[in-house]
Amino acid sequence: MTLLETLQQINATSAFNRWAGVTVSHAGSGEVELSMAFRGDDMAQYAGLLHAGLIGALLDTACGFAAGTVAGNVLASHFSVNCLAPAVGEVFIARGKVIKAGAKQVFARAELFAQNGDQLKRVATGDAILVPVEAR
Amino acid sequence: MTLLETLQQINATSAFNRWAGVTVSHAGSGEVELSMAFRGDDMAQYAGLLHAGLIGALLDTACGFAAGTVAGNVLASHFSVNCLAPAVGEVFIARGKVIKAGAKQVFARAELFAQNGDQLKRVATGDAILVPVEAR
Amino acid sequence: MTLLETLQQINATSAFNRWAGVTVSHAGSGEVELSMAFRGDDMAQYAGLLHAGLIGALLDTACGFAAGTVAGNVLASHFSVNCLAPAVGEVFIARGKVIKAGAKQVFARAELFAQNGDQLKRVATGDAILVPVEAR
Amino acid sequence: MTLLETLQQINATSAFNRWAGVTVSHAGSGEVELSMAFRGDDMAQYAGLLHAGLIGALLDTACGFAAGTVAGNVLASHFSVNCLAPAVGEVFIARGKVIKAGAKQVFARAELFAQNGDQLKRVATGDAILVPVEAR
Numbered sequence: 186m187t188l189l190e191t192l193q194q195i196n197a198t199s200a201f202n203r204w205a206g207v208t209v210s211h212a213g214s215g216e217v218e219l220s221m222a223f224r225g226d227d228m229a230q231y232a233g234l235l236h237a238g239l240i241g242a243l244l245d246t247a248c249g250f251a252a253g254t255v256a257g258n259v260l261a262s263h264f265s266v267n268c269l270a271p272a273v274g275e276v277f278i279a280r281g282k283v284i285k286a287g288a289k290q291v292f293a294r295a296e297l298f299a300q301n302g303d304q305l306k307r308v309a310t311g312d313a314i315l316v317p318v319e320a321r
Numbered sequence: 322m323t324l325l326e327t328l329q330q331i332n333a334t335s336a337f338n339r340w341a342g343v344t345v346s347h348a349g350s351g352e353v354e355l356s357m358a359f360r361g362d363d364m365a366q367y368a369g370l371l372h373a374g375l376i377g378a379l380l381d382t383a384c385g386f387a388a389g390t391v392a393g394n395v396l397a398s399h400f401s402v403n404c405l406a407p408a409v410g411e412v413f414i415a416r417g418k419v420i421k422a423g424a425k426q427v428f429a430r431a432e433l434f435a436q437n438g439d440q441l442k443r444v445a446t447g448d449a450i451l452v453p454v455e456a457r
Numbered sequence: 458m459t460l461l462e463t464l465q466q467i468n469a470t471s472a473f474n475r476w477a478g479v480t481v482s483h484a485g486s487g488e489v490e491l492s493m494a495f496r497g498d499d500m501a502q503y504a505g506l507l508h509a510g511l512i513g514a515l516l517d518t519a520c521g522f523a524a525g526t527v528a529g530n531v532l533a534s535h536f537s538v539n540c541l542a543p544a545v546g547e548v549f550i551a552r553g554k555v556i557k558a559g560a561k562q563v564f565a566r567a568e569l570f571a572q573n574g575d576q577l578k579r580v581a582t583g584d585a586i587l588v589p590v591e592a593r
Numbered sequence: 594m595t596l597l598e599t600l601q602q603i604n605a606t607s608a609f610n611r612w613a614g615v616t617v618s619h620a621g622s623g624e625v626e627l628s629m630a631f632r633g634d635d636m637a638q639y640a641g642l643l644h645a646g647l648i649g650a651l652l653d654t655a656c657g658f659a660a661g662t663v664a665g666n667v668l669a670s671h672f673s674v675n676c677l678a679p680a681v682g683e684v685f686i687a688r689g690k691v692i693k694a695g696a697k698q699v700f701a702r703a704e705l706f707a708q709n710g711d712q713l714k715r716v717a718t719g720d721a722i723l724v725p726v727e728a729r
Contacts, residue, residue: 195367196367198367199365199366199367199372200361200362200363200364200365200366200372201363201364201365201366201372201374201375202366202372203363204363204364205374225336226336227336227337227339227340228336228337228340229335229336229337230335230336230337230338231331231332231334231335232396236335236336236337236338236378237377237378237381237382237385237397237400238337238341238374238375238377238378238379238381238382239337239374239378241373241374241377241378241381241400241402242372242373242374242375242377242378243374245373245374245377246373246374249373260368260404261373261402261404262403262404262562262586263401263402263403263404263535263586264373264377264401264402265399265400265401265402265537265673265720266377266399266400266401267398267399267692267700267720267722268396268397268398268399269692269693269695269700270693284675284677284718285677285678285715287677289561289562289588290534290561290562290588292675292677292718294718307693310692310700310702310720312673312675312718312720314534314535314586314675316561316562398698398722399671399722401537401584401673403556403564403584403586405556405557405559405564406557420539420541420582421541421542421579423541425697425698425724426670426697426698426724428539428541428582430582443557446556446564446566446584448537448539448582448584450539450670450671450722452697452698467639468639470639471637471638471639471644472633472634472635472636472637472638472644473635473636473637473638473644473646473647474638474644475635476635476636477646497608498608499608499609499611499612500608500609500612501607501608501609502607502608502609502610503603503604503606503607504668508607508608508609508610508650509649509650509653509654509657509669509672510609510613510646510647510649510650510651510653510654511609511646511650513645513646513649513650513653513672513674514644514645514646514647514649514650515646517645517646517649518645518646521645532640532676533645533676534675534676535673535674535675535676536645536649536673536674537671537672537673537674538649538671538672538673539670539671540668540669540670540671
């Protein structure tokens, strides 16, 4: 099974990611790309933009999966999000990569892009600290 | 209309909050309390815990609504989340409060509790920076 | 040796804290208080306020020492600072406390107050994640 | 006066940066590089590494000066630091760049490298949110 298939399988076990329609479109050592189509009917905040919870979910998942490619199962202990521009898009694409993989902590970073037609605009960035856990 | 009713009305305009069943249970000047019942079928991450996206959504919404009680419409520009303990609960309760309300930025802080039976356990904390925006 | 004396001894081994004149004024289980007199000649940023580096130093040290009271030697892996008000004061007082002490990570939080005459004003808050390390 | 000379002049007005011997070695639109020689006698924490306060000072200053190249005078309202590796070096080099310059907030990011001989190792990263202020 390739790294991509492994992450797709893990992704399929997350009920929330299934609900949101998150897909893993790319995986390499220390990096991943996720994709999610916007649904205004259940993903918007009060002004119609993508809800901050979903911005955080995509960035955190991108960081966690990137960490997973080098450190196995991990849990996020900290993540932070910078909202750079209004999150308006037909599709959202999150790219995560590992900054430093230590034994106790993995540092990762991600960027979130809003796709409209064939244009990509960066709308948010995020950082996460992931803690490796024993495999179940 | 009371502060609580105003926030409940705003909350009802967020498609994501409606989907998640977030309710506003308390509001005062500079502070709010939110509540959300856990649904394992569409809110869990890969290990069955509450997904980090929903942890972030509750903390960010609690900070945003707390800021809203003193600063009107706001948008989050930054938020961060510390995951202190596994997010296992029947109901999750988020309490947000304003730390400092400036003209350009409002700083707020929130805590997330997991309720199991009649026990409350703090599972995460969060910070947010909100920017006041013109009313629509 | 009391907890306070232990921290004062550790504090005295930090060349930077000696230079800055940081003193440990209180220590309990999971909490500490630090104090530092402001010297405009070598502690200011370009506008004459306390330099962000020193704001960070006081908050990070307060978090680290608070963590040390329950977890022994620790190293900061992450810290963040919110600057709430201009850092103008004759003396700065930082109060740190442990939020959650886990085996792999300790979460702590601190507040920084500027003292002018007998008035205390909160000017910054900070969060830190500390990792316990082996004693030397 | 070039952008570099302007920043060097501003840098010279910061008492703390003068004490620390921070120099501005490069400046372009939205990016800067700072340099600082390590002095164990007054810059170390308890284990002899560069003190977190100075790590934060270099990252925050790099972010602030990068923001200054596009937004004039700014004040940091938030900064966060990830400590990736022990900060051991003869010289520390901080590189900051602007991620997004808005009217109300500028987002910037910086990396800190420890130089030993002709080797550079990244030891920390940081993020900052800067608020443009009126010129004095």
